[in-house]
Amino acid sequence: MKVDTTVINDKGTREALGKQVLLSVEDMDITYGKGAAAIRGISFTISPGEVLAIVGESGSGKTSIIRALLGCISGDGQIAKGTITFDGTDITALTNEEWRRYRGRSISMIFQDSGNALDQIMRIGKQMVEHISRLTGKDKEAAEEEARTLLARVALPSDVLHRYPFELSGGQRQRLGIAMAMTVTPKLLLADEPTSALDTTTQAQIVEELLRLAKDKGTAIIIVTHNMGVAVHMADKIMVMKEGRVVDYDRKNVIVTEPKSEYTKTLLAVVPSLYGKRYI
Ligand SMILES: Nc1ncnc2c1ncn2[C@@H]1O[C@H](COP(=O)(O)OP(=O)(O)OP(=O)(O)O)[C@@H](O)[C@H]1O
Numbered sequence: 174m175k176v177d178t179t180v181i182n183d184k185g186t187r188e189a190l191g192k193q194v195l196l197s198v199e200d201m202d203i204t205y206g207k208g209a210a211a212i213r214g215i216s217f218t219i220s221p222g223e224v225l226a227i228v229g230e231s232g233s234g235k236t237s238i239i240r241a242l243l244g245c246i247s248g249d250g251q252i253a254k255g256t257i258t259f260d261g262t263d264i265t266a267l268t269n270e271e272w273r274r275y276r277g278r279s280i281s282m283i284f285q286d287s288g289n290a291l292d293q294i295m296r297i298g299k300q301m302v303e304h305i306s307r308l309t310g311k312d313k314e315a316a317e318e319e320a321r322t323l324l325a326r327v328a329l330p331s332d333v334l335h336r337y338p339f340e341l342s343g344g345q346r347q348r349l350g351i352a353m354a355m356t357v358t359p360k361l362l363l364a365d366e367p368t369s370a371l372d373t374t375t376q377a378q379i380v381e382e383l384l385r386l387a388k389d390k391g392t393a394i395i396i397v398t399h400n401m402g403v404a405v406h407m408a409d410k411i412m413v414m415k416e417g418r419v420v421d422y423d424r425k426n427v428i429v430t431e432p433k434s435e436y437t438k439t440l441l442a443v444v445p446s447l448y449g450k451r452y453i
Contacts, residue, residue, distance in 0.1 A: 194218045195360060195393045196242070201255030203237050203246060210253055212237050212417045219410070221360070222391040224384070226404035228440065229414030235397040238414075239363050242395070243282060244272040260360060278308065281359035283351050283367040290350060291338040297349065298334030308357050323352040328378055344371045351379060358390045365397045380407055401440040405429060413437045 196219045203212035212234040219225050227235045240246045242257060244267060257264050260279065267275065276282070284290065291300060298320065305316040305323075321331045327348040338346055351367060364383065368376040384407060386392045398404055404411050404425075411428045413421040413436065420434035432438050 193220065195221050195260060197258045199256045201241065201257065202253040203234070203241055203250055204253040205248060205250045210417070215255070215419060217412055217422060219361070219393045219395065221393055222387050223410065224387050224394045224396065224408045225410045225412060226408035227395060227397045227412050227414060228399065228401055228404045230399065233414040234417045235414055236365055239365055239395065239397055242363060243276060243280065278357055279359060280361045280363065281354045281357070283354045283362070283364040291346065293339040294337060296334070297336055297338060301334065301353065304353055305356050319356070323355055326355065326382055327352045328375065344375055347371060348375065348379065355386065358386070359392055362386065362392050362394045364394060366399070367396065368403070383407070402444045405444060413440065
């Protein structure tokens with residue numbers, strides 16, 4: 174089995190990587206129904222502790238790629254071509270049972286509306302304790318302690334444990350979903366517009382928490398965002414998508430200083446006015 178052990182260096186050429194590549198996607202096409210491939214020729218790699226941002230306008234294919242990595246492309250979508258190698262295994266060939274083992278443990282996901290996936294009429298404490306016990310094997314007391322720690326990490330008070338999801342605001346529910354996704358330290362965390370529903374202060378806090386996860390625990394993070402400012406702030410590598418194709422993919426500093434496509438230049442042009450020079 175071939176695992177890509179190269180990265181794109183600052184000069185835009187591939188070079189051998191000292192550390193192991195965690196995920197390697199090679200020449201992947203995704204089709205929906207019988208039509209031509211909606212997503213074409215996707216190739217990228219990510220190493221432990223690295224943050225990759227996938228940026229692009231609505232419909233450019235970001236969510237399809239994330240879903241392919243989770244084995245759950247929506248509708249009649251499928252991987253028509255290419256390979257996805259995760260931790261040395263070709264995950265395009267997994268059985269449903271094997272997928273279940275991967276999801277939540279090795280690969281975690283934060284959706285745009287993570288909080289809405291919760292049972293709205295079951296107390297949050299009960300849901301968290303069950304979730305933590307199932308993934309970690311901890312007893313009720315230890316799981317409750319862990320639940321408090323996770324809530325603190327996303328700036329939610331521990332009295333949330335006694336409440337129901339429907340009693341929280343949308344932003345609080347999203348933070349709760351993010352806390353649950355952090356229950357185990359996944360090797361790979363996929364985050365699809367994780368902060369778009371949150372106010373600016375909470376967004377910054379969640380971004381810092383995600384970056385800490387990458388730095389301290391070596392979790393590789395793929396963040397999907399339409400916001401180039403967030404990508405430039407967070408990511409080590411940036412992949413820019415347009416109409417189902419990659420138009421730029423490189424280390425952040427290369428994307429910022431020498432973008433290849435006009436589209437990337439357009440996205441970058443609005444960043445300083447929105448976020449100030451400190452992100453560049
Ligand atoms: N279930 C589906 N059936 C048919 N086509 C689909 C389906 N899901 C996505 N597509 C098509 O695939 C392409 C990429 O969509 P995708 O949702 O991956 O884009 P996106 O960049 O994540 O968009 P957004 O930012 O709006 O979430 C689009 O042309 C879309 O119409």
